[in-house]
Amino acid sequence: MRTTRRVAAAALIVAMAGSAVAASHSAAQERPRPRTAACNTWVRGSHATASCFNPNPKVDRVQLHVECARWWDPDMDARPIEVGPAQHVRLAERCWKEIRKAWVSHR
Structure with a gap:
């Protein structure tokens, strides 16, 4: 038993x-998978670069934004770029001196 x-x-x-x-x-x-492109951003000195890949079937619009460290150095925004399905794009922007922050927005 x-x-x-x-x-x-x-x-x-x-x-x-x-x-x-x-x-x-x-x-x-x-x-659910994110509906935006996957982006990696890196900063080297006064240059910022973003690499984006879109694994989704719909188009994503990405834009790189850079915030400069010096008050007299203007913040920069790269022009928006469309990333189609299975496409890869690289965005770049810079400041005169150091970069405080860099990020990518999606539309």
């Missing part, structure tokens, strides 16, 4: 663990 209870308990534990793994796996698959 005890053996069948142990086997039943072990089978129940295995079934519950399997359903938890399956539920987490299906939830990960159902997670």
Whole structure:
């Protein structure tokens, strides 16, 4: 009698663990993907560069923004560029001196 209870308990534990793994796996698959291009931005001295790739079937419009560190140095915005499906673009902008912050916006 005890053996069948142990086997039943072990089978129940295995079934519950399997359903938890399956539920987490299906939830990960159902997670919505972002509808914007994936962009990486880096700063070297007074130059900022952004590299964007659009894995989505719809066009994304990206724009690089640069905030300069000096008060007299004007902040710069690159012109917006459309990134089509499976396309890659590179944006660049600069300040006269140091860059405080650089980021990409999506439209």
